[in-house]
Amino acid sequence: MIFILKNGFSESELIEKLKHISASYRVVDIYGTRVVIAWPDNIVSNIDDPSIKAKIMPRKPYQLTSNEFKEKTIININGVEIGGKRIAIVAGPCAVESEEQIVEIAKAVKRAGAHMLRGGAFKPRTSPYSFQGLGEEGLKMLKKASEITGLPIVTEIMDVRDIDVINRYADMIQIGARNSQNFTLLREVGKLRKPVLLKRGFGMTVEEWILAAEYILLEGNGDVVLCERGIRTFEKSTRFTLDIAGFAVAKTMTHLPIAVDPSHPAGRRDIVEPLALAAIAAGADMLIIEVHINPEKALSDSEQQLDVKAFENIMKKAKAVAEAIGRDI
Amino acid sequence: MIFILKNGFSESELIEKLKHISASYRVVDIYGTRVVIAWPDNIVSNIDDPSIKAKIMPRKPYQLTSNEFKEKTIININGVEIGGKRIAIVAGPCAVESEEQIVEIAKAVKRAGAHMLRGGAFKPRTSPYSFQGLGEEGLKMLKKASEITGLPIVTEIMDVRDIDVINRYADMIQIGARNSQNFTLLREVGKLRKPVLLKRGFGMTVEEWILAAEYILLEGNGDVVLCERGIRTFEKSTRFTLDIAGFAVAKTMTHLPIAVDPSHPAGRRDIVEPLALAAIAAGADMLIIEVHINPEKALSDSEQQLDVKAFENIMKKAKAVAEAIGRDI
Amino acid sequence: MIFILKNGFSESELIEKLKHISASYRVVDIYGTRVVIAWPDNIVSNIDDPSIKAKIMPRKPYQLTSNEFKEKTIININGVEIGGKRIAIVAGPCAVESEEQIVEIAKAVKRAGAHMLRGGAFKPRTSPYSFQGLGEEGLKMLKKASEITGLPIVTEIMDVRDIDVINRYADMIQIGARNSQNFTLLREVGKLRKPVLLKRGFGMTVEEWILAAEYILLEGNGDVVLCERGIRTFEKSTRFTLDIAGFAVAKTMTHLPIAVDPSHPAGRRDIVEPLALAAIAAGADMLIIEVHINPEKALSDSEQQLDVKAFENIMKKAKAVAEAIGRDI
Amino acid sequence: MIFILKNGFSESELIEKLKHISASYRVVDIYGTRVVIAWPDNIVSNIDDPSIKAKIMPRKPYQLTSNEFKEKTIININGVEIGGKRIAIVAGPCAVESEEQIVEIAKAVKRAGAHMLRGGAFKPRTSPYSFQGLGEEGLKMLKKASEITGLPIVTEIMDVRDIDVINRYADMIQIGARNSQNFTLLREVGKLRKPVLLKRGFGMTVEEWILAAEYILLEGNGDVVLCERGIRTFEKSTRFTLDIAGFAVAKTMTHLPIAVDPSHPAGRRDIVEPLALAAIAAGADMLIIEVHINPEKALSDSEQQLDVKAFENIMKKAKAVAEAIGRDI
Ligand SMILES: C=C(OP(=O)(O)O)C(=O)O
Ligand SMILES: C=C(OP(=O)(O)O)C(=O)O
Ligand SMILES: C=C(OP(=O)(O)O)C(=O)O
Ligand SMILES: C=C(OP(=O)(O)O)C(=O)O
Ligand SMILES: [Mn+2]
Ligand SMILES: [Mn+2]
Ligand SMILES: [Mn+2]
Ligand SMILES: [Mn+2]
Known part of the structure; x- marks a missing residue:
C-alpha cells in the first residue's frame, strides 16, 4: 500500500501508527514526492492520518513500479x-x-x-x-x-x-x-x-x-x-x-x-x-x-x-x- | 540431393543407377518441374545421367523446402x-x-x-x-x-x-x-x-x-x-x-x-x-x-x-x- | 460430473433430464460400471434420478482419469x-x-x-x-x-x-x-x-x-x-x-x-x-x-x-x- | 591448458615464455599442487619448461573443474x-x-x-x-x-x-x-x-x-x-x-x-x-x-x-x- 504524503507534513505520526500495528514500512522520496510504502496490505489498509494526501493499493505485488501508482515515466x-x-x-x-x-x-x-x-x-x-x-x-x-x-x-x-x-x-x-x-x-x-x-x-x-x-x-x-x-x-x-x-x-x-x-x-x-x-x-x-x-x-x-x-x-x-x-x- | 530433370527425358535410367547403389529416392513433380530426390548424399553425389539438368545438394537435412533449391515461393x-x-x-x-x-x-x-x-x-x-x-x-x-x-x-x-x-x-x-x-x-x-x-x-x-x-x-x-x-x-x-x-x-x-x-x-x-x-x-x-x-x-x-x-x-x-x-x- | 449408475437400471430418464437442461453428456461403460458424464458442472450438479448410485464431482477438468473417481488402476x-x-x-x-x-x-x-x-x-x-x-x-x-x-x-x-x-x-x-x-x-x-x-x-x-x-x-x-x-x-x-x-x-x-x-x-x-x-x-x-x-x-x-x-x-x-x-x- | 608444476621448481621461466608469446595465464595453488593455466590452447600447447611435471589439455572450455584434470574430489x-x-x-x-x-x-x-x-x-x-x-x-x-x-x-x-x-x-x-x-x-x-x-x-x-x-x-x-x-x-x-x-x-x-x-x-x-x-x-x-x-x-x-x-x-x-x-x- 502506498501512502502519498502531503507537502510539508511530517510522516512521523503515520509511522507511529504503522509501528503500533507491527506493519512494515519504508519512507521513500521518489518522483518529487514523499511516499510511505507499508505492508502487508490487509493490516495497513485502514490506517488514516492527516499527513496522507492519497492512498494507492496496487492489485499486484509490486507497488512503486505499478502503473496504478503513476503515469508513464519519461x-x-x-x-x-x-x-x-x-x-x-x-x-x-x-x-x-x-x-x-x-x-x-x-x-x-x-x-x-x-x-x-x-x-x-x-x-x-x-x-x-x-x-x-x-x-x-x-x-x-x-x-x-x-x-x-x-x-x-x-x-x-x-x-x-x-x-x-x-x-x-x-x-x-x-x-x-x-x-x-x-x-x-x-x-x-x-x-x-x-x-x-x-x-x-x-x-x-x-x-x-x-x-x-x-x-x-x-x-x-x-x-x-x-x-x-x-x-x-x-x-x-x-x-x-x-x-x-x-x-x-x-x-x-x-x-x-x-x-x-x-x-x-x-x-x-x-x-x-x-x-x-x-x-x-x-x-x-x-x-x-x-x-x-x-x-x-x-x-x-x-x-x-x-x-x-x-x-x-x-x-x-x-x-x-x-x-x-x-x-x- | 536433388536432381532436376530435363524436360521430356525419362528418369528411368537414373532410377536404375540409384537402385544399383542401393540409394533411396523419390520422384516428385513440383513447381512445374520433375525432380528426383535421392539419399544418402554421400553415395548419390557422384551419380550422373543424361536426364539430369542440374544437381542441388542443400547443406541441410531438408531439400525441397530449402532456399538452395528455389527462389521465394508465391x-x-x-x-x-x-x-x-x-x-x-x-x-x-x-x-x-x-x-x-x-x-x-x-x-x-x-x-x-x-x-x-x-x-x-x-x-x-x-x-x-x-x-x-x-x-x-x-x-x-x-x-x-x-x-x-x-x-x-x-x-x-x-x-x-x-x-x-x-x-x-x-x-x-x-x-x-x-x-x-x-x-x-x-x-x-x-x-x-x-x-x-x-x-x-x-x-x-x-x-x-x-x-x-x-x-x-x-x-x-x-x-x-x-x-x-x-x-x-x-x-x-x-x-x-x-x-x-x-x-x-x-x-x-x-x-x-x-x-x-x-x-x-x-x-x-x-x-x-x-x-x-x-x-x-x-x-x-x-x-x-x-x-x-x-x-x-x-x-x-x-x-x-x-x-x-x-x-x-x-x-x-x-x-x-x-x-x-x-x-x- | 460423474454419475455412477446402479446395476440393472436404465439411464434413459437421467438422459432426458440432462437433455431438458441442455447439458452435454456421455454414457460410458468403463472398469465394469456404467457411468454418465455430464457437464457443465454448475447446471448438472442438482440433477437426481433413481438410476444414480453415486455422484462424483472431481475438482479438476478431468473426470474419468481423476483419482477422485477411482482407486489406482492395475x-x-x-x-x-x-x-x-x-x-x-x-x-x-x-x-x-x-x-x-x-x-x-x-x-x-x-x-x-x-x-x-x-x-x-x-x-x-x-x-x-x-x-x-x-x-x-x-x-x-x-x-x-x-x-x-x-x-x-x-x-x-x-x-x-x-x-x-x-x-x-x-x-x-x-x-x-x-x-x-x-x-x-x-x-x-x-x-x-x-x-x-x-x-x-x-x-x-x-x-x-x-x-x-x-x-x-x-x-x-x-x-x-x-x-x-x-x-x-x-x-x-x-x-x-x-x-x-x-x-x-x-x-x-x-x-x-x-x-x-x-x-x-x-x-x-x-x-x-x-x-x-x-x-x-x-x-x-x-x-x-x-x-x-x-x-x-x-x-x-x-x-x-x-x-x-x-x-x-x-x-x-x-x-x-x-x-x-x-x-x- | 594446464601445466602441473614440479615440486620445488619455480614457474618464473615458464611465465616468461608465456609472456613472450602473449599468452594469458594464471598461477594457482589447488589440491596441494601448483599449476599454471595458460590460454588460448593453440598458442600454448608447444610450450616446454623444466618446471613442468605434466601437461593436461581438457577438450572442453573448463579446465580445473574437468575430470580430465583430476579424480573425483571428496x-x-x-x-x-x-x-x-x-x-x-x-x-x-x-x-x-x-x-x-x-x-x-x-x-x-x-x-x-x-x-x-x-x-x-x-x-x-x-x-x-x-x-x-x-x-x-x-x-x-x-x-x-x-x-x-x-x-x-x-x-x-x-x-x-x-x-x-x-x-x-x-x-x-x-x-x-x-x-x-x-x-x-x-x-x-x-x-x-x-x-x-x-x-x-x-x-x-x-x-x-x-x-x-x-x-x-x-x-x-x-x-x-x-x-x-x-x-x-x-x-x-x-x-x-x-x-x-x-x-x-x-x-x-x-x-x-x-x-x-x-x-x-x-x-x-x-x-x-x-x-x-x-x-x-x-x-x-x-x-x-x-x-x-x-x-x-x-x-x-x-x-x-x-x-x-x-x-x-x-x-x-x-x-x-x-x-x-x-x-x-
Ligand atoms: C534460495 C534458495 O535456493 P535457490 O538459490 O536455489 O533458489 C535456498 O536454498 O534457500
Ligand atoms: C518415438 C518414440 O518415442 P517418443 O514418441 O516418446 O518420441 C519411441 O518410443 O520409439
Ligand atoms: C487451434 C488453432 O491454432 P493452433 O493449432 O496454432 O493452436 C487455431 O488456429 O484455431
Ligand atoms: C552482456 C550484455 O548483455 P546481457 O546482460 O543482456 O547478456 C551486454 O549488453 O553486453
Ligand atoms: Mn527456500
Ligand atoms: Mn526411439
Ligand atoms: Mn483458437
Ligand atoms: Mn555482448
Whole structure:
C-alpha cells in the first residue's frame, strides 16, 4: 500500500501508527514526492492520518513500479529522452577494446543517428578465460568517446564495490541479465540518482523483472528502464528467444519505459534487423544494439555485432517503422 | 540431393543407377518441374545421367523446402497472393459457431480489409468436454460466408479420414500445432493440390518445422505456408511465446512464405496488436488473426479473440507498418 | 460430473433430464460400471434420478482419469501387471529392423528379465528421409519374436487407418509423443479394448497429458498407462529433460499407472541408467528402455540405444532400488 | 591448458615464455599442487619448461573443474565427507527465523540423521516486501544451533561485502541460484579456503554451471559442490523442473561432487520425497532439504518445507535406496 504524503507534513505520526500495528514500512522520496510504502496490505489498509494526501493499493505485488501508482515515466539522460515520443537508439560495441576502437565506433553510430553510446568495461563472461573487459581504463576510453561525440554513455556494473567508479563515468548504469536478481546490487544503484538500465534475466518472468525494478525504486531511484534481451527456450537457432509479448505485457503493468536489445537474443548478425524493427513496432521506447567497426575481430560477441553499414540500414528502416506507429527516432 | 530433370527425358535410367547403389529416392513433380530426390548424399553425389539438368545438394537435412533449391515461393489462393509484396491478412473466429455468426464476421473482416476468412469446424481441444466444432455443418456455413463475401477460406483438418470433405470446402487447409508432426496427415495433404497452412508445434524447433513441410512437398504439394504461433516457455503472462526470431531464421532457410498468428501466443486480447505489428515489421508474409462479433460469448478462445473495432485498428496500423518496410496490405 | 449408475437400471430418464437442461453428456461403460458424464458442472450438479448410485464431482477438468473417481488402476497384459507392486520392464529396439534383429533382442532382454518387448514398425521420424519403419512386415516380425519368447509386445500407431492392423499384432498400443494431442487417434484407440501407452508430448503440460488420456477413457477404454519421456527445455546436453516431478505430480492426480522412458530424454547411452534408477525410486510403475544388439548400427536413435550388457546392468540395479522402496521387478 | 608444476621448481621461466608469446595465464595453488593455466590452447600447447611435471589439455572450455584434470574430489567439512561413499544429508529451514526455531529444527534433523544444518540469514527474495532474513543476527543463531548439535552449517552469501561476516560463521558457503553468474562474488569465495555450495541458476546450462565453478577454482578454492535445484520450464505444476539428467551429465564432465536440492524445484511438500529418492538413485553425493518445525508458519517457502515427520520418512527411504546402489547415508 502506498501512502502519498502531503507537502510539508511530517510522516512521523503515520509511522507511529504503522509501528503500533507491527506493519512494515519504508519512507521513500521518489518522483518529487514523499511516499510511505507499508505492508502487508490487509493490516495497513485502514490506517488514516492527516499527513496522507492519497492512498494507492496496487492489485499486484509490486507497488512503486505499478502503473496504478503513476503515469508513464519519461527519463532524461543529458537531453536524451526515454519513454517519450522519440525512440532512443543506443549503439556501440559489446566491450570497450581500445580508445581508438570506441572513439571510432562512437563517431560512426553518432553519424548514423544513435542517441547514446554503449560499451562494457566490466564484462560478465561465462568463462573466466574469456576477455573480461578493460575495467576503469575502459571507462576512461568510453568517457573520451562520449566527450568527443557528445553521446551519453551506458555501461555495465558487476560489483557493488565498483559503484563509485562506475558512477563517475556512466550516464546510465546497466545491470546485466546475470545480475538481474543480485538484490544488493539493485539496492546500491537504487541509492544513486542516476538512470539505470535493468536487463531481464534470461530465466526471469516478467513479474520478477518488475519486482527487481521495485528494489531500485524503493531506494528512491525512479529512473529505471526495463530492458528485454531474450529468454532461454528450447529453440537453438538463435542464442535466446526475444520475448516481444513479454515486454508488451510489462507495458500494461508498469509506468517505466521499456528498452529492447535485439543483439543478444539473435546471437547472429543476420537476425538483428528483424528483431529491432519488431521491437519498435511493438512499442519499445529504446533500442540498444551492438555495433563494431570490425565485428569479426571483436573480443566478445563477435557473431552478433553489426558493422556500421548494417546499423545504418537498421536506422533508416527503424525510423520509417517508428513513424508508421506515430513515433519518431 | 536433388536432381532436376530435363524436360521430356525419362528418369528411368537414373532410377536404375540409384537402385544399383542401393540409394533411396523419390520422384516428385513440383513447381512445374520433375525432380528426383535421392539419399544418402554421400553415395548419390557422384551419380550422373543424361536426364539430369542440374544437381542441388542443400547443406541441410531438408531439400525441397530449402532456399538452395528455389527462389521465394508465391502462393495464389483465388487471387490472394501469399509471399509477394502484399501481406495477406486472414481473419475470422476461432471456431464456426453458427451460420449467422460466421457470415456476420466474414462481412465485418472483409469490410476492414481482410483478404481471407478463417474459422475452425474441427477443433483440437485440450479437453474432450470443450466445444469440438460443428464438423461438416461448420464447413458448409464457412462456405456460405465465403460465397457471400468472396473471401477464400482456411480451415483446420484433424483426421486423415476427413481429407475429402475438407478438400471440398477449404481453399487452404490448416494443419494445427498439435498435428504438426502427424506425419501421415502431412503426407495426405501433400497429395492434394491445395495450399496448406502449417502451424509450428509449440514444442517444435525451427528445423523440425521445416522438415514437417518437407513431408508435404515430397508428395508434390509445394503450396505450403509456414505459420509461427508461439512456443512453450516458462513465461506465463502470455499463453505461448511468439518466436519472432524463429520465423526470421526460417526465412533464411526456406523459400516458403511465412505466416504469423498473433492471437494464440497472446492468449489475451490486449497483446494481439503489438504482436501483429511486430510480425509485419519482422517480415511476415501473412497474418492470421482471431476476430469474433462477440468475443466474450465465443465458444473457444474467448480471452484472445478481438472484436471488430480492435481488428479495424490493427488493420490501419498494420498497413502503415507494412508500407514503412516497403510492403503493402 | 460423474454419475455412477446402479446395476440393472436404465439411464434413459437421467438422459432426458440432462437433455431438458441442455447439458452435454456421455454414457460410458468403463472398469465394469456404467457411468454418465455430464457437464457443465454448475447446471448438472442438482440433477437426481433413481438410476444414480453415486455422484462424483472431481475438482479438476478431468473426470474419468481423476483419482477422485477411482482407486489406482492395475492393468494386465497377458499376465504382466502394470500398476501393481511389481514394476514392469519393457525393452527392445527403437525400431524393428529385421526378423533376426528383433528375435535376437527379444531373447536377450527376456533373459535379462524384461517382461515385455518394444519395437516400432511405424516410426515418427522428424525427416522424411530417415528410416520410416517396416510397416506391417515389422509387426509380423515383432509377433514372431513375441511367440518365441512369450513376451507381450508394445508398438506404436501413427495413423487411424492402421488401427485394425496394429490391433491384430500388438498387446499394447503406443501413442507417440508427436501424436499425444492427435485427438481423433486418441478416440480410436479408446474404442478398442486393448491397453494403451500414452507418451507425454514434449511440449505438453501434465494436465494436458491427463486430459489426452481422458479422451481415451471417455470412449470406454480404461487401460491407459501414462508415459513420461522428457520435455523440451533450454538444456542441450541431453535430448530432452526427463520430468521426474511431472510424473510424481501426475500420480497425485490420476489413478492410471505411470511409465517412464529414460532412453529418449537421455539421447545418449551413458545417461540412461541414472534416469532409469531415478524413475524407479520416484515411483514409476513401468520402464520402457531401448535396447539393441548392435546399437552403433541401429537405423534410428543409435546414440541412445543400450547394448545387452548395459541393459543387464540396469536390471540388476533397478531390482535393488525397487526392493529398497518396497517394490519388485 | 594446464601445466602441473614440479615440486620445488619455480614457474618464473615458464611465465616468461608465456609472456613472450602473449599468452594469458594464471598461477594457482589447488589440491596441494601448483599449476599454471595458460590460454588460448593453440598458442600454448608447444610450450616446454623444466618446471613442468605434466601437461593436461581438457577438450572442453573448463579446465580445473574437468575430470580430465583430476579424480573425483571428496570434500571434508568438519568430518562430514561430500563425494565419498556416504551421501551427505543437509537439512534445515529455508530461513533462520529465531534462535528457538533454528535450535529446535537443528536438534530434530540431527535426531533424524542429518549430517549438516542449512538456514538462510541473507535471503534472496523476489520481492523487496518479503522477509529478507535476519542478517548477522541470524548467523549467530545458526552458530548456536551448530554448537548445540555439532552439525556444521551451510548458509547463503548474497553480497561480496559480507564475505568476512559469513566466513566467520559458516562451515560451507552457499551461492544461490540468482547469484550463480555473479562472477565477482564467485571470485571472492574462491579466495577463501572454505567449502562452497554452488547452486545452478534456473536459466543456466550445465556447461555454464561448471564454468561458474571454474571461476572459484581459478582462485585456488577447490572445495566446491555443484547443486542442482531445478530449471525453469513451461511445466507449472511444480515450481521448477529438477534436471536429474543435467546433474548426471555434470558427473561425466567434472570431478566435483554433486548435491541436489529437491525442495525448491518441487515448490510443494508432497513432491519432495520422490525427488529426493530419485536424486539418490541417480547418483547425488549430497541432498539439501528444507525442514521446518512448523512449515505452515514459515516466513519463506512455506509451501515446500517439510515437517520433521516427513523428513524422517525420507531419511529412512533414502537410506534404503542409497544402500541399493552401494552407498550409505
Ligand atoms: C552482456 C550484455 O548483455 P546481457 O546482460 O543482456 O547478456 C551486454 O549488453 O553486453
Ligand atoms: C487451434 C488453432 O491454432 P493452433 O493449432 O496454432 O493452436 C487455431 O488456429 O484455431
Ligand atoms: C518415438 C518414440 O518415442 P517418443 O514418441 O516418446 O518420441 C519411441 O518410443 O520409439
Ligand atoms: C534460495 C534458495 O535456493 P535457490 O538459490 O536455489 O533458489 C535456498 O536454498 O534457500
Ligand atoms: Mn555482448
Ligand atoms: Mn483458437
Ligand atoms: Mn526411439
Ligand atoms: Mn527456500
